[in-house]
Amino acid sequence: MTVRPLPSTTVARLPGYLRSLGGLASEGAHTVSSDQLADLVGVSPAQLRKDLSYLGAGGRRGVGYEVDGLRRQIAQVLGMTEERRLVIVGIGNLGHALATYSGFADRSFELVGLVDTDPAVVGTTVAGHVVRHASELEQVVAEGAATIAILTTPASAAQQTADRLVAAGVSGILNFAPRTVRVPDDVEVREVDLGSELQIVAFHARRLSAEN
Amino acid sequence: MTVRPLPSTTVARLPGYLRSLGGLASEGAHTVSSDQLADLVGVSPAQLRKDLSYLGAGGRRGVGYEVDGLRRQIAQVLGMTEERRLVIVGIGNLGHALATYSGFADRSFELVGLVDTDPAVVGTTVAGHVVRHASELEQVVAEGAATIAILTTPASAAQQTADRLVAAGVSGILNFAPRTVRVPDDVEVREVDLGSELQIVAFHARRLSAEN
DNA sequence: ATATGTGAACCTGTTCACAGCT
DNA sequence: AGCTGTGAACAGGTTCACATAT
Numbered sequence: 505m506t507v508r509p510l511p512s513t514t515v516a517r518l519p520g521y522l523r524s525l526g527g528l529a530s531e532g533a534h535t536v537s538s539d540q541l542a543d544l545v546g547v548s549p550a551q552l553r554k555d556l557s558y559l560g561a562g563g564r565r566g567v568g569y570e571v572d573g574l575r576r577q578i579a580q581v582l583g584m585t586e587e588r589r590l591v592i593v594g595i596g597n598l599g600h601a602l603a604t605y606s607g608f609a610d611r612s613f614e615l616v617g618l619v620d621t622d623p624a625v626v627g628t629t630v631a632g633h634v635v636r637h638a639s640e641l642e643q644v645v646a647e648g649a650a651t652i653a654i655l656t657t658p659a660s661a662a663q664q665t666a667d668r669l670v671a672a673g674v675s676g677i678l679n680f681a682p683r684t685v686r687v688p689d690d691v692e693v694r695e696v697d698l699g700s701e702l703q704i705v706a707f708h709a710r711r712l713s714a715e716n
Numbered sequence: 717m718t719v720r721p722l723p724s725t726t727v728a729r730l731p732g733y734l735r736s737l738g739g740l741a742s743e744g745a746h747t748v749s750s751d752q753l754a755d756l757v758g759v760s761p762a763q764l765r766k767d768l769s770y771l772g773a774g775g776r777r778g779v780g781y782e783v784d785g786l787r788r789q790i791a792q793v794l795g796m797t798e799e800r801r802l803v804i805v806g807i808g809n810l811g812h813a814l815a816t817y818s819g820f821a822d823r824s825f826e827l828v829g830l831v832d833t834d835p836a837v838v839g840t841t842v843a844g845h846v847v848r849h850a851s852e853l854e855q856v857v858a859e860g861a862a863t864i865a866i867l868t869t870p871a872s873a874a875q876q877t878a879d880r881l882v883a884a885g886v887s888g889i890l891n892f893a894p895r896t897v898r899v900p901d902d903v904e905v906r907e908v909d910l911g912s913e914l915q916i917v918a919f920h921a922r923r924l925s926a927e928n
Numbered sequence: 929a930t931a932t933g934t935g936a937a938c939c940t941g942t943t944c945a946c947a948g949c950t
Numbered sequence: 951a952g953c954t955g956t957g958a959a960c961a962g963g964t965t966c967a968c969a970t971a972t
Contacts, residue, residue: 513941515919519912523894537953546896549953550943557955565949565954582915583922590914597816601809607894607911613918651925652918676921678914682735682819684758692920696913699819700731701906702802702890703794706825706864707727708904709888710795713863725963749931761931762965769933777932777971 510581514555518578519611520545521552525575537568584612589648591674593665594656595620595635598680598698602654603631616648621661641665645672652676659683666693722793726767730790731823732757733764737787749780796824801860803829803886805877806868807837807847810892810910814866815843828860833873853877857884864888871895878905 524544528536542552556563561577563569579585590613592599602608603618618630621638628635636644645653653674657665662681669677676692679685682700687693736756740748754764768775773789775781791797802825804811814820815830830842833850840847848856857865865886869877874893881889888904891897894912899905 511941512920516912516916518919519909519915520896523909523912524896539953544896546898548943550945551941553954554942554956563954566952567950568953582919584915588918597813598810601813602910604809605910607909608914611911611915613914652914652921654914675925676917678917684732684736684756686758690924692917692924694913694917694920696908696910697731697735697819698814698817698908699823700728700735701908702820702825702864702866703731703796703823704728705888705890705904705906706800707730707794708724708906709864712902712904713887723963751931760965762967763963765932766934766964775932778930779972780931 510558514558517545517547517551517555518582521555522575522578522582525571525578528571529575533571535564535568536571536574538563541569579612587612587614588652589614589616589650590652590654591615591617591619591645591648591650591669592654592656593619593638593641593669594658594661594681595622595625595630596656599654599656600630602656602680603633613652616650617644619644638665641668642672645669645674650674652678655679655681655685657681722770726770729757729759729763729767730794733767734787734790734794737783737790740783741787745783747776747780748783748786750775753781791824799824799826800864801826801828801862802864802866803827803831803857803860803862803881804866804868805831805850805853805881806870806873806893807832807834807842808868811866811868812842814868815845825864828862829856831856850877853880854884857881857886862886864890867891867893867897869893 524541538549538553542549559577559581561569561574592603595618603615608615615631618633618635619638619641620626620635626635626637651674653669655662655665655677659682662683663685666677666685666687670687670691679693679695682697684695685693736753750761750765754761771789771793773781773786804815807830820827827843827845830845830847831850831853832838832847838847838849863886865881867874867877867889871894874895875897878889878897878899882899882903891905891907894909896907897905
């Protein structure tokens with residue numbers, strides 16, 4: 505029902521807002537001003553108000569935003585009202601860490617399957633799921649009715665695995681493999697390369713240090 | 717010697733360029749055109765050329781860019797000519813995965829210390845390093861002369877740990893803890909929240925699915 | 929002929945500043 | 951008085967299109 509599409513930068517900030525609102529709620533706060541919340545999240549108050557205005561979040565002038573109402577509204581926009589089912593492909597160290605990561609269930613993601621190729625890993629139980637062989641990828645996706653996949657394979661297997669995930673009907677992929685994967689326009693991919701992130705931090709850190 | 721400061725979006729893309737160039741080099745390619753490389757990385761050719769022009773990367777018209785030269789140039793800009801020392805604070809599943817992540821050494825990061833509070837973890841050896849207790853954080857940073865830290869503590873410990881890292885002289889922090897940390901202006905922080913990343917993917921995936 | 933380098937146009941997102949509610 | 955909501959100004963980054971070099 506949102507008429508105007510949300511700026512993607514706004515979308516990217518919403519999970520952070522939700523996180524901070526959760527903290528406020530657990531502290532018993534009923535309302536919060538844009539100044540307070542912005543400070544908590546680390547954005548400018550104007551930015552926050554603009555973002556919330558896209559949602560049509562009704563803050564009350566002179567008062568602020570109602571914490572619970574805002575939480576519900578953001579959760580709704582982020583699609584958390586429906587359960588999203590998730591598979592993880594590649595149960596190495598990172599895949600294992602992600603499988604046992606508690607932050608997903610809190611965000612209404614349900615882990616429905618784990619897949620790997622390593623015979624030493626296939627058949628073991630991780631996070632309550634028996635790891636299935638990659639040859640069964642399509643069945644795992646279908647049986648679990650997964651719509652989202654986390655890709656933590658080696659770079660060499662990433663594109664091929666992504667192709668199979670797409671063919672199996674997945675509509676979103678979070679790719680940790682250090683290789684860009686190409687997918688059709690109707691599938692969303694988000695690339696997260698941990699090595700790149702570290703390089704970006706290091707670049708800016710060095711620049712800052714050099715300035716003094 | 718870079719006169720114009722690089723746009724931060726350009727900096728964020730450089731590691732990806734470098735990665736693809738490494739692939740090309742190992743395939744024996746000597747030169748590469750902006751069309752080829754852009755396609756490989758997943759950006760537009762104009763974008764790539766503009767980025768490289770900031771570096772003063774001398775491509776030859778009618779030919780393209782020299783693969784090895786470009787690699788060296790980007791590596792230099794990213795500060796890879798000097799070794800950067802790294803500590804990881806919080807050796808849970810994610811910290812463990814990052815400690816054993818091979819992608820860091822390739823990028824001229826040297827892991828010099830691991831820290832945790834859990835008595836079950838302190839004293840164990842991970843990735844060739846004995847995990848030290850968090851009370852020794854300052855010594856670990858000093859002994860290793862670390863300039864960069866990866867933060868993978870629980871949210872509750874994140875800010876306090878960041879403060880101590882900054883006081884110990886770290887100039888860059890890659891924060892995986894699901895809480896924004898505040899640092900002085902002369903320290904670089906990059907927030908990576910895996911739960912948020914998944915929510916962002918899911919949002920766009922749902923939007924794309926709904927369109928058909 | 930082919931492919932780079934780049935000013936200019938364009939677009940997206942951020943900040944400002946103040947009108948408008950409560 | 952206090953705080954939101956938002957048009958307008960601004961900033962930053964991307965794309966275009968073509969001059970330029972090999």
